[in-house]
Amino acid sequence: MKTKPRVLLTNPIHPQLLPVLEQHCEVVLAPGTKPETLERLVADVEGLVVRAQLPPTIFDHAPKLRAVVRHGVGLDMIPVEAATAKGIPVANLPGSNTQAVVEYCLAAMLHLRRGLATLDARLRSDGWAAARPLADRGTELGGSTLGIVGVGAIGSRLASLGNAMGMRVLGLTRRPDSLPAGVNAADKATLFAQADVVVLCCPLNEQTRGLVDAATLATMKRDAILVNVSRGPVVDTPALLAALREDRLGGAALDVHDKQPLTGEEPVFSAPRLLLTPHVAGITDTSMRAMSEGAIATLLALLRGERPANVVNPEVFR
Structure with a gap:
């Protein structure tokens, strides 16, 4: 045998x-x-x-x-x-796992824009009258600008979803001539300055390591949000935390981190308006x-x- x-x-x-x-x-x-x-x-x-x-x-x-x-x-x-x-x-x-990552990105965007978890917690702890006014802080994705860094399989499907929701979509890629319909090619400076939501789904390499640094974050809109499903080192984490703490950024979601697994002692755990998940965007x-x-x-x-x-x-x- x-x-x-x-x-x-x-x-x-x-x-x-x-x-x-x-x-x-x-x-x-x-x-x-x-x-x-x-x-x-x-x-x-x-x-x-x-x-x-x-x-x-x-x-x-x-x-x-x-x-x-x-x-x-x-x-x-x-x-x-x-x-x-x-x-x-x-x-x-x-x-x-493309669909799983795209759905994670949408969930993170809605979490940061509508604050449903915060509404739920406030309703349970303080009641209807205290929770209802929090809805006034929410903003809609429709009519806003979505910037996608890395328009491969995940970025392309996310772009289609953004288009369907009435978002203007900008894409940063090494091959701008290959962008799908509905995605406008943009250089780095334009994308980060104009986007209301930036999603990072690019590979980690020498060109993308530290791509989102303090200088880049300083060009973003004050109420913009950042979602990273790429790799942790694409973002300068200390610079991101400083922008959140100083109210220079609307919020962020990090599914990937500089060192994994997180221990619970990292500075990210004390940052405001930051959604943390344990590298699960692609896992369902x-x-x-x-x-x-x-x-x-x-x-x-x-x-x-x-x-x-x-x-x-x-x-x-x-």
């Missing part, structure tokens, strides 16, 4: 999909994601499903590894160049199922020696 390939999961996949993977593979779930733990466990596996940061030298410890699949989209968790140097294919799952039961299905299908294809179209380093097959 043929031995099943051994596969390492850095984190759990959707529980209803785990049995599907177990039909084809011997599955090992890492008990933790410390570098030494992952480097020890990867030594005896042929496949790797990634939901956590991999150490840069992990592939030096993986003599049997034949397939790496990102359970999601962002590749910053995987040292892709190191995998390529070892001839190991790496794949991700484009579009698998729906998206987890889609990502797990895609990860399993891609992993099994790679282990069979196939070449899926979603491999990000196809040069390893040459």
